[in-house]
Amino acid sequence: TKLVEQELGKHHIASDIGCHLFSIMPPFELGATTMGYGLGPASASAFNSPDAKRRSISFVGDGGFWHNGLTSSIGNAVFNKNDGVIVIVDNFYSAATGGQDILSSRAGNKTKST
Numbered sequence: 001t002k003l004v005e006q007e008l009g010k011h012h013i014a015s016d017i018g019c020h021l022f023s024i025m026p027p028f029e030l031g032a033t034t035m036g037y038g039l040g041p042a043s044a045s046a047f048n049s050p051d052a053k054r055r056s057i058s059f060v061g062d063g064g065f066w067h068n069g070l071t072s073s074i075g076n077a078v079f080n081k082n083d084g085v086i087v088i089v090d091n092f093y094s095a096a097t098g099g100q101d102i103l104s105s106r107a108g109n110k111t112k113s114t
Contacts, residue, residue, distance in 0.1 A: 011055075014047075016034070017034055017064070041076070056085070058085070061090075
């Protein structure tokens with residue numbers, strides 16, 4: 001992302017509050033807005049207008065995606081024909097809240113439930 005920023009200039013980068021949120025802190029300092037689980041792409045949609053010079057970029061973790069992002073962010077993007085870039089950071093758990101299994105978890109836990 002820093003290489004893209006050097007080439008094209010700053011972009012608005014929105015994210016939810018998953019583990020990837022640490023990228024907004026030094027030394028990376030990537031990101032502009034942060035909202036609740038799964039809401040990064042929904043908040044970025046405000047910057048996605050036909051007269052925008054750049055596409056919005058947003059990050060959502062897999063935990064946030066399954067928690068709220070599928071309906072609030074992805075559904076909103078599809079309905080409004082959003083041309084932004086949405087990146088789903090998938091570590092196969094809801095790690096930010098304690099490592100709970102989610103629908104995309106790969107662990108073969110006998111007690112896995114959704």
